[in-house]
Amino acid sequence: MKTAKAQRLNHFQTGIFASLDDKKNELVKMGRTIYNLSIGTPDFKPHPSVMKAVSEACLDAENFKYALTEIDELTETLIHYYKDRFSVEICKEEITAVHGSQEGIGHIGLALCNKGDVVLLPDPGYPIFEVGAYFGEAEMHFYPLLEKNNYLPCLKELDEDVLKRTKFIILSYPSNPVGAVATRQMYMEVIELAKKYGFIIINDNAYSDIIFDGNESFSFLSIPGAKDVGIEFYSLSKSFNITGARISFAIGNKEVIDAFKLLRSQYDFGVFKPVQYGAIAAMKLDRSVVEEQRLQYQKRRDALCGNLRKIGWNVPDSKGTMFVWAPLPKGYNNSVEFCNLLMEKTGVICTPGAAFGKNGEGYVRFALVKDADELEKIVDVIASSGIIK
Numbered sequence: 001m002k003t004a005k006a007q008r009l010n011h012f013q014t015g016i017f018a019s020l021d022d023k024k025n026e027l028v029k030m031g032r033t034i035y036n037l038s039i040g041t042p043d044f045k046p047h048p049s050v051m052k053a054v055s056e057a058c059l060d061a062e063n064f065k066y067a068l069t070e071i072d073e074l075t076e077t078l079i080h081y082y083k084d085r086f087s088v089e090i091c092k093e094e095i096t097a098v099h100g101s102q103e104g105i106g107h108i109g110l111a112l113c114n115k116g117d118v119v120l121l122p123d124p125g126y127p128i129f130e131v132g133a134y135f136g137e138a139e140m141h142f143y144p145l146l147e148k149n150n151y152l153p154c155l156k157e158l159d160e161d162v163l164k165r166t167k168f169i170i171l172s173y174p175s176n177p178v179g180a181v182a183t184r185q186m187y188m189e190v191i192e193l194a195k196k197y198g199f200i201i202i203n204d205n206a207y208s209d210i211i212f213d214g215n216e217s218f219s220f221l222s223i224p225g226a227k228d229v230g231i232e233f234y235s236l237s238k239s240f241n242i243t244g245a246r247i248s249f250a251i252g253n254k255e256v257i258d259a260f261k262l263l264r265s266q267y268d269f270g271v272f273k274p275v276q277y278g279a280i281a282a283m284k285l286d287r288s289v290v291e292e293q294r295l296q297y298q299k300r301r302d303a304l305c306g307n308l309r310k311i312g313w314n315v316p317d318s319k320g321t322m323f324v325w326a327p328l329p330k331g332y333n334n335s336v337e338f339c340n341l342l343m344e345k346t347g348v349i350c351t352p353g354a355a356f357g358k359n360g361e362g363y364v365r366f367a368l369v370k371d372a373d374e375l376e377k378i379v380d381v382i383a384s385s386g387i388i389k
């Protein structure tokens with residue numbers, strides 16, 4: 001047999017995670033206690049009404065047929081939801097459901113890019129951003145997200161030649177992994193630039209319901225002019241704890257959505273109908289459910305960041321997302337080595353910043369997937385290991 005793996009897959013490195021996984025398995029075999037703060041899967045449960053809607057829909061044989069497209073009730077619910085939640089008017093033609101933003105963003109480059117187009121991506125950034133651009137055979141340019149700029153992009157520093165060749169930019173706030181939030185002003189500036197150079201904005205809005213300290217949660221589509229130049233991926237996964245159900249939406253500029261739908265119609269037969277019913281139930285929940293959860297995340301953030309600071313690890317508070325972006329403690333400068341050492345000495349697993357791009361080196365990411373009391377205990381374990389010098 002010829003080599004099975006296509007050359008294009010050589011782009012994807014699994015090295016960092018494989019070495020951390022080996023170490024984890026070794027510790028588990030030794031019977032050590034593991035505190036896994038590396039994976040962004042919420043430990044909160046979906047609301048009972050969401051589970052009920054999915055399970056009831058599963059009892060109707062009709063719902064096992066190809067969905068092909070969104071059921072009308074789902075589209076209508078999303079339209080009302082965007083109006084109530086974000087004061088944004090959208091219509092049916094501006095929406096397509098995806099099997100999670102991950103899948104959507106991974107495919108968008110195929111619908112939009114020609115070989116050699118430039119795609120602008122955040123560094124550090126969520127890894128799927130690069131995948132969409134790579135499959136679209138685009139030339140990737142990484143814009144740095146730096147602490148000194150509050151992790152906001154400085155696009156004016158980019159070469160005019162790059163901007164002229166840019167097909168799309170990905171923005172994502174509140175942002176994974178850096179836990180930063182954006183200002184409306186930043187979006188207004190990028191929209192102005194997109195209009196000047198004719199590029200598209202893809203906004204990834206995965207954490208609109210996990211935002212702290214009174215920072216404003218908004219949709220990119222609420223910024224004047226946004227729909228002229230861009231779309232937003234809106235994920236239900238984290239707001240409603242349905243990461244495994246795989247449903248999110250691409251919403252916005254009709255020309256972009258049309259191209260995306262044309263691509264999707266080649267390989268996709270729509271989201272399983274019971275999942276669509278679950279999404280409807282989720283978007284109809286009282287906002288207090290999501291608000292209660294947001295406060296829990298904030299409490300967790302306070303427990304982790306506040307207590308790490310008390311033991312001498314100077315970790316700033318995240319402003320949003322379910323993540324904490326921690327600069328390496330004094331005396332360490334390699335995030336992979338630090339993660340390995342932390343795991344060995346304490347059983348705590350976090351993700352090396354280097355996994356998110358060049359500018360992620362020097363940091364590690366913790367996921368807030370344990371309750372506040374447990375996080376406090378985890379900090380005690382870190383303190384007694386002597387790893388913080």
Ligand SMILES: Cc1ncc(COP(=O)(O)O)c(C=O)c1O
Nearest residue numbers: 100101102126176206235237248
């Ligand atoms: C920034 C960001 N975008 C998108 C996703 C994927 O979301 P979904 O579950 O809708 O695929 C994640 C998941 O962790 C994420 O952190």
